Amino acid sequence: MLENVLSDRGSKYAVAGAPCASEDEAKALVKDLKRHKKFAKATHNSWAVLLPDAPVKNDDGEAGAGNVILRMLERDGVSEHLVVVTRWFGGKHLGGDRFRHVQTCVRAYLDEIGAD
Template identity: 65%
Template sequence: MRQVENVVSDRGSKYAVSGGRVTGRKGCDAFVADLKRVKKYAKATHNSWACILSDGGAVKNDDGESGAGAVILRMLERAELKDTIVVVTRWYGGVHLGGDRFAHVVTCVRAFLAGETASPPQD
């Protein structure tokens, strides 16, 4: 599991992104359950996620952040990244962000994807 915390902070809301390799829908469910074993992620307002499974197509869950799963899924499709779940976590800060929340989801997924495509350090 790879986590990038404090990706975005806006009007009190804070965002993080997590992800890793999974196998099947049960793997996605297990990944999210493992993430929520960490108290701060369990208390998050939303843990929206998506994954393209090589053996079962696309799966996503908005977790109450309507449309967030579709945004994540679209970015995974463009990156052609399969069998890797990406979870965008939001801790609500008390102010509705409107459409800005989608820009923040995109920023989080980009932060995760940047780490996925980074080349390993050279000796």
């Protein structure tokens, strides 16, 4: 888990992930993350995972964020590994910048785990 990856206009971002073999496991991992009070209070916990049958994603209210995560996993060939980008809304809308911030978080996480 990488906390405080970046801040912009009051919004704060973190990223987490884990090996994951099914949609049910992904949901259980996100539920486990939300057991931490800080993450339970987050505005969005957007996530995605590439599975052998089909990709699975959830925007959690941050429209398009799951797709951004999924595209990066596909591009880097990272399958069966859940990535969750968490955002705490800071009061100001970020527009398209929020997608760049999701990309920054995913890249930081993939670099951390040594994905190419």
